[in-house]
Amino acid sequence: MSTTTNVIVTGMTCGHCTAAVTDELKEIPGVTDVAIDLVAGGDSPVAITSDAELDRTAVEDAVAEAGYTVAFS
Numbered sequence: 356m357s358t359t360t361n362v363i364v365t366g367m368t369c370g371h372c373t374a375a376v377t378d379e380l381k382e383i384p385g386v387t388d389v390a391i392d393l394v395a396g397g398d399s400p401v402a403i404t405s406d407a408e409l410d411r412t413a414v415e416d417a418v419a420e421a422g423y424t425v426a427f428s
Contacts, residue, residue: 357406360403361428362401362428363398363426364376364423364425365423366422368396372393372421373391375421376391376418379417379420380417382417383409
């Protein structure tokens, strides 16, 4: 059974930004898909699909590694 975690990532401006965040999030064990609705320079909604509930710290660390900040919705 899959679950979706919805977060907001701040500061992405382009496709390169979304690719960096997507790559980092997909490194989290259990993540099967990442869908980003880019709002250039603003708050972009991100839906993370995974096999189980995700650890908030793992998500925060992955987004920080890509150079952005995250808020849980």
